[in-house]
Amino acid sequence: MIREEPKIVSEKDQESSFTAFACMDDLLDKLKLLKYESEFLSGLKMKPIHKYYFVVTKNPGEQFYMFSLLAAWLVRKSGKNFEQPQEFDDPNDTIQKIMDAVKDNGMAIDFPPNKLKQGVGEHVVYILDNLANDAIKKNNIILRKPKPPEEKEDTVEVLDDESEINLDRVEEEMIAAYSDDSDEENIFHLDDLQRAKKEVRPLELKADVNEESWKLEVERVLPQLKVTIKNDNRDWRSHLDQMKSYKNSIDECLGTTKSQLEKLHKEISITLEKVNSREKYFNRELENILDDYRNVQDQLSKVKDNYNNISTGVAERNRELYKLNDRLESVKQQMEERGSSMTDGTPLVNIKKSVAKMKTEIIDMDVRIGVLECILLQTKIRDEKMIENEFGQQISVF
Structure with a gap:
């Protein structure tokens, strides 16, 4: 096997690859704004895509099919008619239909259609991103810049320990104690101090002090002798020390x-x-x-x-x-039906019955005709006799 020299990736190629990742992340947000999970994926019963789906090559056939379905859905989302692509359709025809829909939106295409056959890459992301932008405009979705929350200054609360002496509190208590002019008993006079020094007598030390009770008293008073200085978080010196340590x-x-x-x-x-x-x-x-x-x-x-x-x-x-x-x-x-009627004898029987019936009717008619002829003959004879009688009477009269 002949090994080729490794290809040095230029900064432009690296920048384009990173741009595809960023555009894919934005595309996923736009698809979520267009409710593609409920309107697109629910009908196809497919899993949601991740933010590297159209950037990293994993399954070109599946990725191209998903690209064609998503592009068709975005075109329909923008208010245009686009037939649903099938899995076994010719990829060239599908790409040509998508390119025609993209050109109708006024998008500039400066790459060959073969770049879309793999279903991944910056060109695929570019096509889907432009179609998503057009669908967002058609659906009157307004995109605004995010507003970061206002940062509040961290205030560190320092709990005052009553067992320790706080210099600020001591100063405030001293000012409050000596600020009352109406109470003359609390005013400190230097002369009184000098008199007190003169009146001070040497104290007699008693030797009956218990050593254990003395230690206990010292342990009880010792925490109150500590001095704490309140730290200021806004002090630049503390920040400088932290920066140096970091x-x-x-x-x-x-x-x-x-x-x-x-x-x-x-x-x-x-x-x-x-x-x-x-x-x-x-x-x-x-x-x-x-x-x-x-x-x-x-x-x-x-x-x-x-x-x-x-x-x-x-x-x-x-x-x-x-x-x-x-x-x-x-x-x-x-x-x-005709064959069964031809082989059956019922029609002949019916014909015979009808012939016999006709004969009986003819006989009845003949009888009636004879009766009528006889009646007619009798009437004729009677009429002739009446005419002869009348004629004979007329002759006798004459």
């Missing part, structure tokens, strides 16, 4: 930490160079296979289109076949 501790830890970090940086850079070289090798070795895979995928899409067209024709022919089968069943039923 600087010293940082200087102490910096030596070992810096060497460890440099060693770790070297190891990471060597590992990245190895990964890049192997990635290039794999890409070069798998380039033909990937081309074959793309060609096979294109052929598969064509075969699917043909299959869909043929399946639509088959469905129409099936409907026609069902109609012809229905007509055939009705014709068969009519033929069976």
